[in-house]
Amino acid sequence: MDGVPLLRSPSTPHPAFHPLTVVEVDPVAEHAVSIGFDVSSMPMFLDYRAGQYVTLRALINGESVRQSYSIWVPPSRAAREGVIRVAAAAVQGGRMSPWLASEVTIGEVMAVLPPRGDFVLDEVAGPRHHVGVVGGSGITPVLAIAAAALEQHDESTVDLILANRTRESTVLGSEVVDLQRATEGRLRVEHILSRERVHGVRYGRIDPLVIRAVLDDVGDIDAVDDWWLCGPEGLIADVEKWLQGSGTSAEHIHRERFTSTGPVDPRKNPPSGT
DSSP: OOOOOOOOOTTSOOOOOEEEEEEEEEEEETTEEEEEEEOTTOHHHHSOOTTOEEEEEEEETTEEEEEEEEBOSOHHHHHHHTEEEEEEEOOTTOSSHHHHHHTOOTTOEEEEEEEEOSOOOOOOSSOOEEEEEEEGGGHHHHHHHHHHHHHHOTTOEEEEEEEESOSTTOTTHHHHHHHHHHTTTSEEEEEEESSOOOTTSEESOOOHHHHHHHTTTTOSGGGOSEEEEEEOHHHHHHHHHHHHHTTOOGGGEEEEEEETTEEEOTTSOOOOOO
């Protein structure tokens, strides 16, 4: 996913970029990397909510480019390690993602805005059941949300329905597995592949029948406390329409679509990318 322009009122102070050093560059899928920034001495980068994103600025081929990327680690992990991590999958024609995925190295210093965004997990009391419906790199904020939600209460559960083209293109797939193991069954994951047939893995695209089948053990969708929809606009629109038609209250449906210009709340009409 590649930059969103910042929305602010005239009275809002102009947000400031800060120089952050890249301390990790790890492959997380085919043509995708996780990039870790040292924020151990930058409290403004550690005071974020699961699901938020940061905006990066870099000079690429002589052009100053801004792009936004979601933080995929929960705030608790960032605070322990002093590192925030974003994931970037190279987008054909993208202005920053191909550069991040193939050229950025440890030691690079980038200008970064502190975390922003409204696609976030709220603090709640008691156990909750969350369901994430995710397409491609939409996993990045939802993975942070899932980890933070499972930390909130030891009886909370999360179901993730992840749509990707192939196993190799599944962004942060091993990190999802790590979270499954660490939470001992409270995170359940259903993969759906659209361009590769694998024994035991659903083939095709996410639709209401698939969601109902995945949640069969829940009983009905009324047992879900919060829905997290993130990915291409068409996927989000279809799932949201079905949920609303099934009686799910809008306050329990959280959505963010990923475009070539970054994470966008599809309920709003954002200005064009910078």
